[in-house]
Amino acid sequence: MATLVSSSRAEAVGRAEANAPFLRSSIAAFPAIAASFVEEGSDAAVGKALSITGESVAEQLRRQRHALALAVALADISNEKPLEWVTATLSDFADKAMDEALRAAMLERVPDEEPRGLAVLALGKLGSGELNYSSDVDLVLLFDPATLPRRPRDEPGEAAVRYGRRFIELMQQRTPDGYVARVDLRLRPSPEVTPIVLPAGAAISYYESSALPWERAAFIRARAAAGDLDLGGSFLQEIRPFIWRRALDFGAIQEIRDISLRIRDHYAQGQQFGPGYDLKRGRGGIREAEFFTQVQQLVHGGREPELRAPATLDALAALARTGRLEAEVAQAIGDAYRMLRTAEHRIQMIDDRQEHRLPADSEALEAVARLHGSESAAAFLEILAPQVEAVGVQFDALVSDRDERLSNDPDILRSELTSMGFEEVEEAFRRVADWRSGRARSLRSPPAREAFEAMLPTLMRSVAAGPDPIRSLNRFGDIVDKLSSGVNLYRLLSARPKLADLLSLILAHAPPLAEQLGRRPTLLDGLIDESSFAPPPDAAELADLFLVATRGEPFDIALDRLRRMVGERRFALGVQLLAAHRDPIVIAEGYSDLAEAAVVALTELVSQEFRRSHGDVPGGELVVLGLGRLGGRALTHASDLDLIYLFDAPPGTQSNGAKPLPATDYYNRLASRIGAALGTPTATGPLYDVDTRLRPQGAQGMLAVSLAAFEEYQRNEAWTWEHMALCRARPLTGSDAARSKVRRLICSILERPSDPARIRADAAAMREEMARHKPPAGPLDIKLGPGGLVDFEFTVHTLQLTSRIGLDPRLEVALEALVSDGLIDDGADPDLRLLSRMLVVLRLVGSKAMEPAEQSRRLVATLCGYEDWPSLLAATDVARQRIAARWARVKGDE
Structure with missing residues (x-):
């Protein structure tokens, strides 16, 4: 009898050498293991494999794993041991190896501390003690900040991640001795953003509030496998209500249905049984057998704890024993599962790869069949086919119509x-x-x-x-x-x-x-909410709304809330434009009023906070001046804010707070903080880009200048282009008296007698200079291109400065006065409106070159009031020709 058994074992060794390159090399590397198997049997071979030593933990674990793989394979293909013994032996070694690797990882950094406070949870097949022959280990690593040993300067989370990285390295790094196990941590919560080792408390919160349905199924098989077993066990106890729900409600049924559909459809459709068939994911494969079983457990296990067995075969037996599954069905699924897992192991023994497909190549499939002990590939497939069909039929019943x-x-x-x-x-x-x-x-x-x-x-x-x-x-x-x-x-x-x-x-x-x-x-x-499509309030009403909404809030919270409110309204205006709820020009006014309200409200909030430390400047006041499109109430979605900060304060004064500042320093620091509140991106997103280069002396000048210095500069030093910019200046903040004072000052500067010829020459030279430094982005650049909005603005501002008529920051108001005095034709206003509409729309829809995509052109035309894109282009070309002709006349080319 002993001779027959020994002969059978020797025959298994021969099959291994003949058909599996990995096993052949393993026999050469560990001949004593093969000899022990033949002479003494599987248990002795496993014992000898686990007794192998090495110079380091890493070396010892790798050599043991390699030798164990050989011993288990021989026990398997000889049929001396059943599937349950094979998977349990592999799982037990994985547990032991993980424990030793984690212990070594921790002792390397804190050799005087007993490892604790870090738990390794095993999920998947390792969790249920059913590890594959060549499988990843699905793990979740948890730590307890209160008990985790660490170096004095290490934060708990930092220390835990260090231990985790070293643990993974000890487990899966390949050396000449091989590897221990490939580690997969993707089953942890939100793996794309979370660290590899999670605080246990945070993980509990996740599973109690945010976990996915598939994670319920995954945690059926979870267990504390290594490290701090008490920590791991208490964690699993805490989240047990998440896994096992007592009431089966409609939502649970939907979860089961949805997961079933996705497993069947995503992985299995189109995979016919035969060469190339996926034993794991194919219809009737291992995954379907496992999930069929887990579905029954999820349905009934909340009320019946005896159904919570993590291993598939144990769970099937429990379901049959309690009457939750017909005994014949449980037997059929169990038999199929054993055969499918056995066949999977045969494939993986060939090259020690995590492979699940039957080879498509006929010669390779024959090798797998011979390793199994079948006469041929056809005979091997004939054994598998009814098992696959048995699982597939049962899984079909889970999938309802949709x-x-x-x-x-x-x-x-x-x-x-x-x-x-x-x-x-x-x-x-x-x-x-x-x-x-x-x-x-x-x-x-x-x-x-x-x-x-x-x-x-x-x-x-x-x-x-x-x-x-x-x-x-x-x-x-x-x-x-x-x-x-x-x-x-x-x-x-x-x-x-x-x-x-x-x-x-x-x-x-x-x-x-x-x-x-x-x-x-x-x-x-x-x-x-339909209110998002309502007409936007004016700037004053909006500013009041913002300040009321933020009243009584801490400064940082108030700023964030105001930023969110501005962002929401800015977005709503864009939607109104895109959906053709408002004329683009009305939307531009809405953008401008929103920006003005933001400046007013943020200035007030920042000033209140600034006063806490520095008090007020007696008799002083800050006025924020809006220029460009903001001043002219013609902003687009992409416009930045051109601002100048002016202050009016008695000479020599300083603030009266706990940290007093001279007026100049006070208002410059205050202006800097207002600019930061407007322009610094935060978690709620960027608000506005702020440009303050139009201030006296530009970027070289002080951020905030006194009203007196501003007047002196504008009257005696400013260039013509700076006066042209001043044509669209509008005070946004400050008392009524302060804003009126600034407005009168601007008008008095612009109304001064001037040399029209010099102004025209300066304007022409400046426009040429701008064309050299800021050329059009493309032929459709209706802002910078010939006959575009910049040419139009130069025309209007030159006329304003030479005639001192129509000195209003809004171009349409200025045009009315200029037309009335015969300085420009009455077709100017329609041309301005056409190009303004296009600019507002293209800033939202077009590219940087203002060239909309082919599919967007009809939309652009419709929003601008034209039937189609060619019609809009034709009208634009004519308008640009007229604008170019006006500019040529005004600058003196005609």
Whole structure:
């Protein structure tokens, strides 16, 4: 009898040498293991493998693992030991190796401390003690900041990550002795943003509030496997209610249905049994057997603790024993699972690779069959086929009918995306697959995913019809990723196709709005409320609203709240423009009023905070002057703010606070803080870019200048171009008296007698200089190009300075006076309005060269009041010719 057994074992060694390169090399490296197996059996061979030593922990673990792989393989292919023994032996070694590796990692940094406070949770097949022959180990690493030993200057989190990195290195770094196990930490919460070792408390909060449905299934098999077992055990005890819910509600059923659909459709469709079949992911494969079992556990395990067995075969037995699964079904699934796992091991023994597919190559498949002990590949497939079908039939029953939606089948989905009009089908396919992975917070609940799937076809069709669809999908992806909860939005988009169309319009045509949504997805909330399409309030009303909303808040919170409110209204104005709710010129006025209100409110908030330390300057006041498009109430979505800070204070005064400052220092520091509040990007996003180079002496001058110094400079030193800029200056802040005083001063400067010929010559020279340094971005640059808005502004400002008529910062008001006096034709105003509309629209829809994408051109034309793009271009060309002719006449070329 002993001779027969020894002969059988020797035959298994021969099969291993003949058909599996990895096992052949292992026998050569560890002949004593093979000899022990033949002479004494599997247990003795395993014992000998685990007794191997090395000069370091890393070397010893690698040599033990290599020798153990040989001993287990021989026990397996000889059928001396069952599957449960094979997987348990591999799992036990992994536990032991992880414990030793973690201990070594910690002792390297704190040799005088007993390792504690860091736990290794095993999930997946290691968690259930069913580790593959060549498998990753799915782990979650947790630490307790209160008990983790660390060096004096190490923060707990920093120390934990150091230990974790060294642990991973000891486990998976390949050396001449091989490796211990490949470590996969992607099952931890939000792996793309979280450290590799998590505080236990934070992890508990995550699983109690934010975890995904698939994580429930994953944690069925979780256990504390190494390190601080008490810490790991207490953590699992804390999150048990997350895994095992007592009440089976509609949401739980939907979770099960959704996960089932995604596993079947995403991994299995189109995979026919035969050469190349995926034993893990194919229809009727290992994953379906496991998930079929876990579904039954999720349904009933909350009320029946005896069903919570982590191992698949144990769970099937428990389900049959309690009557929750028919005994015949449990037996069929169990038998299939054993056979599928055994076949998977045969494949992995060939080259010690984490492979799950049957070889497509006939010779390679024959080698796997011979290693198993089958006569041929055909005989091997004949054994597997009924097992695969048994699992597939049972898993089919989990999949119910579903509503119309984009397919989960990769090939069908690609076909659907192609028919929608996507040219870069693979990019679109990858984006949809990423959303369906469940990683985004906004797609974690079953209702959110259902709503998302319901609205996805409509959104994808709209996006495909727009310009640069992949970029639009990426922008939408930013929104999906950053939403904390998406169910209401997705339901709304599904229920209100017009809103879905509007979102597609933004994604397709308005990069600035899409980027805003990417930074702050909550801006979409405003689209739900019809008030976002109401006419915007004026600047004074808005400023009051902002100050009331921030009253009583700490300074930092008040600033952030004000920034959010401004951002929301700015976004709403862009949406109004894109959706044709308002004339672009009205939108430009709205942008300007919003910016003015922001300047007024932020100036007040910053001044209040500044007074806490420095008090007030008796008799002093700060006036913020708006110039350019802000002064002329003609801002676009992309405009920066041209500002000059002026102060009026008695000579020699200083502030009366705890830290007094001379008036000049006081107002310069205050102006600097106002500029920072306006222009510094924060978590709520950037507000405005601020340009203060129009102040006296430009960037070389003081940030805030006294009113007297400003007057002196403007009267005696300023260049003609600075007076042209002053034509659009408008006081924004300060008391009524202060603003009136500044306005009178500006008018008196501009109304001074002047030399018209010199002004025209200076203006012409300056325009030529600007053309050299700031050439048009393209032929459609209606701002800097010939006959564009800059030429128009130069024309108007030259006429204002030479005639001293129409001195109003708003061009349309100035034109009315100039037309009345016969200084310019009455066609100037329509030309200004056409180009202004185009500028406002193209700043939202066009590129830097103001060239809209082909698909956006009709939209641009419509928003500007024309039927189509050629009609708009024709009208623009005529207007630009007239503007160029006016400028030529004014500067004296005619």
